[in-house]
Amino acid sequence: MNLLRKLLFPLGIVYWVITFFRNKCYDWSWFSSQSYAIPVIAIGNLSVGGTGKTPHTEFLIRLLKNQYKLAVLSRGYKRKSKGFVIANSSVSAEILGDESYQIYTKFPEVKVAVCEDRRTGILHLLEHEQLQVILLDDAYQHRKVQAGFYVLLTAYDDLFADDFILPFGNLREPSIGKKRADVVLVTKCPINLSDKEKSTIVKKLNVNVDVYFTTIMYDEEVYSEEGNELLQSFKNKEKVVVVGIAKPNYFIEKVKNDKDHIKVYPDHHNFTDAEIAELNNWSKTHPIITTEKDYVRLKGKIKQNLYYLPIKIKFLENEFSFTNKIKKYVESSTRNSSLFKK
Template identity: 60%
Template structure:
């Protein structure tokens, strides 16, 4: 893999030039970004994935939904539909994409929509739902819209400052894109990360905006449609672990007993009939534990009495109130209602 990336280095240089020129055109005003009269918070990253956008979007939903009418808009990666789609009771993961469907099922009182063109999506949400605030999921590079506030995520063990642009590295654009961020959140940190270590990370990032640190918080139970099981009980048991996410190592390491059958697939993987048959066969005498995102695609295809998922949330290591206060200030400033 490393050899292939070295071979692709000249393509990465071309890609860097293209993305740099595109951003320059927006920065100079030669390409226009549209602003709106309500606060819009964009959550995104510079890398191609694996920074934990969905848990952090869900964190913001929980933070805001009791005080404001919140709507969530994403492009709906790998969905079967096109154009603007507003989630409803009949929606599926195939129609919305797994991440948007996950958010919709967890927060049915929040408007969740998908649209490739974020301007169209925002304008439809305003017309149909009239929200107080819109969360743009995975929209850091979508510069046709000028968000009120940009939350830039970067994983602790894969900082954007130590990466390179695709296809030589994993960045969608160069690290110069950090200039558009209003805050940076370093995700997937060790829960014990000291203040001294945090300062070292800040020095590596070299940003002039506040930097916050979060860790993955795993639930104490795995869930199915019918029951729950304590994680402490299932960790030591032989099981099937299934992960179709960008960086499955954390999830697998947390659950793996050393005797488990581990099945790894690409991020947002659409499981074939043959793959489903294999998983059902493996789960005949064991439970199958997967991520929440994968559960959205596997539910209804795997024996429901065997299929469990492990919920996760994002947990701030410190300064959580400072982050919350920053978000509330942006919303109060941008919301005329």
């Protein structure tokens, strides 16, 4: 832990008290929290970024989209717009935010919207759409909304049980917030994680709900506007690797070789004109491989040789148990509620 964070430890104590008391005000109903007549599933974490919320949200979309009329609502982090925006053919990644735009382009049959205030966002969605399920992406701390089911993510190499409150550590709220979770997913695990280590992690997390383990699975092909090619065909080529995500090392290790030029940017980075010009220069002589999230911000700006590598998540075990919990919640909520109550 660096010196600055150590110096900020007293501020961390203040932040802990504020966030703890805020949560208690919701727990004690001193602050109002809105619940809904349709199933609302919140996907989030206790820490700042890097747990894989978007691919896990996409997993839930694939699970539910063919059976239910589905919407995904998020904040739209670092977007160049304000208020409620619903995705359509006239929006861009800059207007919607990169992750929301990525979801919109991959799942056009699903309603995708952004709003800083999720309560306002849900109200707008229900006014215009006959929805059956709403997924809230990155809304674990948004206590104004009372979701019916909470999916808490924590990264294998950065467990919330090993972390501290901001700014001393990376936790957005005290780890006692884990008690709101209906399930916990330990993400970005090694594919060969042992049963002994799983058991150790479960004990360390100390939760009273089921814990599942997932890993990131990269596609074997890279994609561009012109089509797709095997990733292996790029492994020995000199190329430019462009990555602007919270934890870039997984991606870099998957695609790089010793001849590559690695360009690392902050998460959700808005590329400047100078950076775009530099990448366009590189693209004249080198393929550029980037993440799916970065691709939606670079598409149309890099004129040639731009590829992205998609990812999905895979359960190490017990996938059916997890999906069955989700389906049972949605089915019971849909059956027992007035779906379109205003």
